[in-house]
Amino acid sequence: MAIQARPLHSVGVPMKRKEDPRFIQGKGHYVDDLSFPGMLYLSLVRTTYPHAEIKSIDISEAMKVPGVKAVITGKDLEAAGLGWLPTFHGFDKQMVLAIGQVLFQYQEVAAVFAETRAAAVDGAEKVQVDYAPLPVVADPFTSKTDKVLLRPDRESKTNHIFHWEVGDKDGTARALASSPKRIKQRIWFQRCHPAPLEPCGCVAYFDTMGRLQFHVTSQAPHVYRTALSLVTGIPEDKIHVISPDLGGGFGNKVPVYPGYVCAIVGALKIGRPVKWIETRTENLTSTGFARDYHMDVEIGATADGKVTALHVATTADHGAFDAAADPSKYPAGIFGIVTGSYSFPVAHAEVDAYFTNKAPGGIAYRCSFRVTEASYAIERGMDILADELGMDAVELRKKNFVRKDQFPYPSALGFTYDSGDYHKTLDVALEKIGYVALLKEQAEKRARGELMGIGFSTFTEVVGAGPSKHFDILGIKMFDSAEIRIHPTGAGIVRAGTKSQGQGHETTWAQIVAEELGLDPQNIMVEEGDTDTAPYGLGTYASRSTPVAGAAIVMAARRIREKARKIAAHLLEVGEGDVEWTDYKFQVKGVPSKTVTMKQVAFAAYTNMSQNEPGLEATYYYDPPNMTYPNGAYVAVVDVDRDTGETRVRRFVAVDDCGVVINPMVVEGQIHGGLTEGFAMAFIQEIQYDAEGNNLNTNFTDYLVPTSLETPHWETGNTVTPSPHHPMGAKGVGESPNVGSPAAFVNAVIDALSPLGVRHIDMPLTRDKVWRAIRDAETRT
Amino acid sequence: MKVEVKVNGVAYTRDVEPRTLLAYFLREDCGLTGTHVGCDTSSCGCCVVVMDGSRAIKSCSMFAVQADGHEILTVEGLAEGGKLHALQQGFWDQHGLQCGYCTPGMLLTSYALLKQHPNPSEAEIREGLSGNLCRCTGYQNIVKAVQQAAGSLAQPAAANT
Numbered sequence: 001m002a003i004q005a006r007p008l009h010s011v012g013v014p015m016k017r018k019e020d021p022r023f024i025q026g027k028g029h030y031v032d033d034l035s036f037p038g039m040l041y042l043s044l045v046r047t048t049y050p051h052a053e054i055k056s057i058d059i060s061e062a063m064k065v066p067g068v069k070a071v072i073t074g075k076d077l078e079a080a081g082l083g084w085l086p087t088f089h090g091f092d093k094q095m096v097l098a099i100g101q102v103l104f105q106y107q108e109v110a111a112v113f114a115e116t117r118a119a120a121v122d123g124a125e126k127v128q129v130d131y132a133p134l135p136v137v138a139d140p141f142t143s144k145t146d147k148v149l150l151r152p153d154r155e156s157k158t159n160h161i162f163h164w165e166v167g168d169k170d171g172t173a174r175a176l177a178s179s180p181k182r183i184k185q186r187i188w189f190q191r192c193h194p195a196p197l198e199p200c201g202c203v204a205y206f207d208t209m210g211r212l213q214f215h216v217t218s219q220a221p222h223v224y225r226t227a228l229s230l231v232t233g234i235p236e237d238k239i240h241v242i243s244p245d246l247g248g249g250f251g252n253k254v255p256v257y258p259g260y261v262c263a264i265v266g267a268l269k270i271g272r273p274v275k276w277i278e279t280r281t282e283n284l285t286s287t288g289f290a291r292d293y294h295m296d297v298e299i300g301a302t303a304d305g306k307v308t309a310l311h312v313a314t315t316a317d318h319g320a321f322d323a324a325a326d327p328s329k330y331p332a333g334i335f336g337i338v339t340g341s342y343s344f345p346v347a348h349a350e351v352d353a354y355f356t357n358k359a360p361g362g363i364a365y366r367c368s369f370r371v372t373e374a375s376y377a378i379e380r381g382m383d384i385l386a387d388e389l390g391m392d393a394v395e396l397r398k399k400n401f402v403r404k405d406q407f408p409y410p411s412a413l414g415f416t417y418d419s420g421d422y423h424k425t426l427d428v429a430l431e432k433i434g435y436v437a438l439l440k441e442q443a444e445k446r447a448r449g450e451l452m453g454i455g456f457s458t459f460t461e462v463v464g465a466g467p468s469k470h471f472d473i474l475g476i477k478m479f480d481s482a483e484i485r486i487h488p489t490g491a492g493i494v495r496a497g498t499k500s501q502g503q504g505h506e507t508t509w510a511q512i513v514a515e516e517l518g519l520d521p522q523n524i525m526v527e528e529g530d531t532d533t534a535p536y537g538l539g540t541y542a543s544r545s546t547p548v549a550g551a552a553i554v555m556a557a558r559r560i561r562e563k564a565r566k567i568a569a570h571l572l573e574v575g576e577g578d579v580e581w582t583d584y585k586f587q588v589k590g591v592p593s594k595t596v597t598m599k600q601v602a603f604a605a606y607t608n609m610s611q612n613e614p615g616l617e618a619t620y621y622y623d624p625p626n627m628t629y630p631n632g633a634y635v636a637v638v639d640v641d642r643d644t645g646e647t648r649v650r651r652f653v654a655v656d657d658c659g660v661v662i663n664p665m666v667v668e669g670q671i672h673g674g675l676t677e678g679f680a681m682a683f684i685q686e687i688q689y690d691a692e693g694n695n696l697n698t699n700f701t702d703y704l705v706p707t708s709l710e711t712p713h714w715e716t717g718n719t720v721t722p723s724p725h726h727p728m729g730a731k732g733v734g735e736s737p738n739v740g741s742p743a744a745f746v747n748a749v750i751d752a753l754s755p756l757g758v759r760h761i762d763m764p765l766t767r768d769k770v771w772r773a774i775r776d777a778e779t780r781t
Numbered sequence: 782m783k784v785e786v787k788v789n790g791v792a793y794t795r796d797v798e799p800r801t802l803l804a805y806f807l808r809e810d811c812g813l814t815g816t817h818v819g820c821d822t823s824s825c826g827c828c829v830v831v832m833d834g835s836r837a838i839k840s841c842s843m844f845a846v847q848a849d850g851h852e853i854l855t856v857e858g859l860a861e862g863g864k865l866h867a868l869q870q871g872f873w874d875q876h877g878l879q880c881g882y883c884t885p886g887m888l889l890t891s892y893a894l895l896k897q898h899p900n901p902s903e904a905e906i907r908e909g910l911s912g913n914l915c916r917c918t919g920y921q922n923i924v925k926a927v928q929q930a931a932g933s934l935a936q937p938a939a940a941n942t
Contacts, residue, residue: 016873023881024869024888026815026856033814117805118798197819197827197882197916247817247882248916280820502880502917669876672919700824700914708907708920 010514010521011728014665018522019506029244031201031217032277039203040069042263042276043120045110045127046286047102050138050357050693051150052131054101054109062112062126067119069270071127072262073110074099082265085231085256087360088223088473091162091331092154092322094360096258101134103150103320104359105695106285111262113270136357136693140294140317143354150320150355161322162331165350167413172348175309179300183384188762189373189742191292191317191358191687193703194365196501198247199283204263205273211238212267216260218243218529219253219499220539223473225531227256230474232264243529249501250677251363254325254541255288281698288325289358289687290365292317293351293373297381305391307400310344310412312377316353316362324362326369327465327473327542333369334462334627336413340378341422341460341631342400347412349374357693366677366738368463368542368627375459379743383456383750384759393747394430397458398423408724415462417629418731419721420657426458429633429655432717438637446755451640451774455748459740460631463732464547465538468623473538479623480548481535482556484513486616488606490599491523494556497537498549499529503734504666505545509553511662512728516557517564518584518598535619543630543732546662547723552622554727559618564601570610571596628723628731632656632740636748645771647683647749649712654741657719659731667733672714674737680706682745686764753777784849788813789858797845803838804828806845807855815856815885816840819914826913829886830855837893839912856885859892867930868892877926879917886913891927900931 022028059071074097077083084093098109110127114120135148143150143159150159176182202216212234218224221241229236246253259276266274278287294315300308316332318324326333332351339347351370365372382400386393401422402409409417438454445452468477486492494513498505506526514521528534537549561581568586569576572594580589586601588594605616637651654671661667684704688696697703722729742763749765750758756777761769785794788811795810807816807830818841819827828841831854840853859866868888871877878884887910894901894909901909906927907920915923 017876019881020873020878021865023878023884024856024865024872025860026813026885028815028881028884030814030817030882032818033808035809116798118800195916196880197825197914198817198880199819246880247819248880250916280822280825502878504879665876669879669918669922672921673879673917676919677916699822700820701822705825705914705916707911707914708924709911711920714919714921 010511011662013511013663015507015511015521015663017504017507018510019504030198030247031203031215031244034203034215036203036205036273039273039275040113040115040266040270041117041120042259042266042274043112043124044108044259044262045112045124046106047098047109047129047131048105049102049131049133050105051134051136052102053134054098055130055132057110058128059110061128062123065119065123065126067115068112068123069115070113070266071110071123072265073097077265082232082261085261086474087321087323088255089324089326094321094323096261104357105693106359108258108286111266113266113274138357138689138691138693140315140354140356143356150357159355161318161353161355163350163352164331165348166336167348168346169348171346172309172311175346176298176300176311179308180303181301181389182298183381183388184296184298185381185384185760187295187297187377187380187760189291189293189376190763192290192365192681192685193284193687194250194252194290195284195703195705196248196250196252199278199280200253200257200287201277202260202263203273203275204267206267211240212264213240214264215242215244217246217253219249219501219541221499221529221531222497222536223476223539224256226476227474241531243499246499246501251290251365251541252288253501254363255323257287280700284687284703285695285698286359288361288363290361290363291373292362295373295377297377299381299385301385301389305389305396305399307342307344310339310347312338312349314351316351317356317358318353318362319356319358319360321360322353323360325364327471327478328369329470333364335370335374337371337415337460337462338374338378339411339413340375341402341458343402344412349413358689364542366674367735368465371461372739375461375739376743379457379459380746383747387754387759393456397426397456416626417460418626418723418725420460420629420631421719421721422458422631425631425655425657425719426633428717428719429635429653432655432715433635433637433651433653451642451752453638453640453748453750453752455636455744455746455751457634457740457744457747460629461736461739462627462629463543463735464624464628465542465544466627467625476538477623478538479621480537480544480552481619481621482549482552483535483619484556484560484617486560486602488603490519490602492519493525493527494553495527495534496549496553497535498540498545500540503540503545503670504663508662508666512550512553513557516554517560543735546730547628547726547732548622548624550730551624551727552620555622556618556620559620560616563616564598566612567601567604567609568596570612571600571604625725628659628726630656630658630731630733630736632736634740634744636744638748638752640749640752640770642774645767645774647765647770649745651715652712653715653717654737655717655719656733656736657721658733658736659723659726660720660729662730668716670734671716671737674735675714675741676706676711677738678741679712679745682742682763682765684764684766782846784845786848787852789855799844799846801845802841803843803845803848804840807840813855813857817882817885819882824914826886826890827883829889829913831889831893835893835896837890854889856888859888867933871926871930875922875926875929877918877923883913883915887915887923891930895931895934899935
């Protein structure tokens with residue numbers, strides 16, 4: 001007899017995405033696609049001065065522009081008690097519209113509401129603001145001196161925002177002092193911007209019941225609802241937040257921005273719907289930037305390459321407000337993952353953050369909070385140590401990896417790594433790239449004076465915020481949720497507190513439900529982003545959807561299965577204890593011929609439930625016991641042109657271990673995308689400010705996004721080490737390639753330049769910078 | 782100003798402000814919101830549509846009045862008779878999209894590319910798509926999608942099996 005193997009198997013299948021038919025036919029539903037009768041447009045007046053006192057604002061000429069209905073300023077908002085917004089981790093507040101002074105170039109100063117998009121922009125141009133320029137502080141090291149106080153509104157009269165530290169300070173200092181080998185390097189992770197292709201925006205209106213209908217580009221719609229209620233005083237039941245299709249997010253759509261508040265205020269004041277869609281320039285200059293960490297990395301080691309201690313001291317540039325959308329209790333988030341994949345006996349990490357006259361933010365761009373910075377620091381540091389020791393970078397890593405038998409592994413900085421097999425993952429990558437042959441080729445090329453580099457990054461990420469004891473936004477714990485309803489025909493709907501921005505939840509959530517319940521994933525609808533219908537959740541960022549909401553979906557499905565078991569027992573005419581779930585159906589124990597499917601049970605739940613409660617629904621709120629620790633081994637091979645500094649990424653192999661994979665096609669797609677964003681940071685992207693505080697990268701002609709021409713070809717592979725505490729063993733993956741890859745690229749370029757004595761160059765490794773490094777090295781010799 | 786533009790075979794006659802961009806004419810005057818706007822500098826390509834059969838244009842860089850009397854193809858016009866265009870099928874099959882925001886522009890640029898190069902090499906596809914940015918996919922699967930479409934357009938019989 002032919003046995004059909006797992007006929008309803010859904011998890012692990014590269015199922016084509018259910019959301020795609022609407023996107024490929026232009027039927028996506030993004031915020032700017034919405035239109036309501038009588039809708040007004042909002043345009044924001046922004047300052048060109050990075051730091052100035054506002055002497056006066058004259059709106060009279062703006063009000064004369066045909067179509068302009070109203071103009072509001074910071075003073076108007078302040079009078080209404082809406083002058084300031086709390087930032088998400090609650091340590092600071094930020095101005096909605098400037099009050100008294102402006103603190104960064106492109107800061108929002110006034111809001112103009114008009115009948116058309118063009119009239120709103122025309123009106124904004126006519127708002128006259130008289131500024132008295134103030135001295136500009138454009139970097140955290142100048143800020144540190146407190147010669148210019150940037151935030152007189154705050155009680156503490158200093159630009160220093162916080163000092164945070166973790167680990168054993170004295171023990172680390174002692175271990176470093178007694179280590180035979182030591183390296184110390186200042187490593188800067190430059191200011192970047194997530195730049196999703198769809199800018200941020202919203203439409204706000206009050207419906208006939210006086211209820212706020214708020215359509216917004218939000219990665220966390222429930223959090224917005226609560227935050228808006230707390231800020232505006234509108235009761236939470238009178239706020240409906242809808243986050244429609246999002247054209248990417250990458251962390252950029254987590255914070256609440258001034259434009260949103262202005263749109264709501266305008267809708268209330270004028271009594272008509274208001275749309276606000278930012279321009280690309282507004283997106284790049286005023287919404288959440290990422291990184292901007294200056295990290296002093298020190299590693300100690302024995303002479304034969306066993307690491308002894310790690311110390312990282314960071315100076316962080318937080319911009320004008322401490323608006324980092326950090327959901328952890330710790331001001332530097334989970335930077336403590338900086339010990340990476342290595343077994344450090346002792347470590348100490350500290351971060352000091354400062355205000356500057358730059359855009360606020362410090363968001364977690366495609367990573368858990370400050371994990372990309374941490375991963376980059378340790379992976380660069382390990383290469384510098386290898387150079388110091390004269391040791392192969394692979395050998396050094398293997399010698400210091402947390403071993404497979406050490407999991408669950410308590411790190412020196414307080415994390416408990418759940419699982420991994422770092423040696424195996426790296427071996428798969430070495431095999432795939434053909435490391436031995438590459439080393440031979442490199443030796444030959446070096447003999448000819450050619451610059452070829454091989455760079456590694458063997459990172460450990462920490463995602464899935466999170467255990468409620470460590471994570472909250474404005475006090476709301478970072479659990480997540482799912483509600484599943486199975487209809488009489490065996491179709492169903494799953495709703496979750498997350499919000500896809502391209503991750504493919506409409507497909508993967510259906511696959512999880514289908515796997516757990518033996519149903520057809522094509523008939524499991526997924527809905528997210530509507531606060532009236534979805535259970536309360538904290539949203540999608542920090543690779544938390546699969547580790548947290550994914551787990552909630554599994555648990556809710558299992559609740560349904562338990563309910564269904566009772567009905568199955570009734571249908572099979574046996575006691576509940578005699579029914580087992582096997583091969584995606586209920587079966588009388590030991591009698592394979594007596595079965596009922598979930599589809600049959602679903603129909604019975606509404607038509608023939610006997611004494612059981614009718615219906616087949618469940619909700620689950622999941623508070624994860626720990627975070628998950630995806631990891632990977634990445635290898636980049638580059639050729640650097642000695643005469644021009646041009647780097648060509650010849651090959652890139654990414655071997656990821658994200659635990660159990662739900663949809664390998666979706667996972668591979670996310671890895672391709674994350675690698676491309678990592679490539680961008682490594683080689684071309686930076687939000688630069690000049691000494692006067694002018695933002696130099698205000699659009700896509702200056703802030704570069706890699707095109708299909710520059711983007712390398714990606715080779716992927718994986719190992720599977722299930723997370724022991726996730727109900728499906730999944731870990732999350734969306735951010736790993738973005739977290740892990742920058743160091744691989746930079747390590748490869750530095751490896752190429754190492755014969756010249758170059759040990760470090762800060763990103764982005766533009767042609768110009770690399771050429772200068774080569775020239776300087778050649779001048780030295 | 783009065784303009785008449787044929788979009789996806791349908792004539793739209795509208796009175797527009799002279800400075801109205803074609804992208805906003807399509808989105809707001811014709812209600813065809815599949816054409817997106819992602820930047821202010823003609824860099825991203827989310828707004829690409831095809832003019833007069835085979836020319837890919839960035840509709841954010843053209844005034845609606847410049848399109849007067851022309852024919853425009855947008856993403857809404859790609860599928861015919863309920864059947865997806867080979868490019869749409871390719872993007873779906875090859876996972877050539879994630880958030881979907883760049884997808885209409887990618888599809889229309891690819892459409893024009895295949896009109897001019899029915900059998901493009903990978904290098905030609907990458908060159909041809911270099912005016913369209915994508916933040917999600919890393920382009921690799923987009924290239925595969927265009928290759929699949931080129932293959933099935935070259936063999937219409939095979940595409941139906």
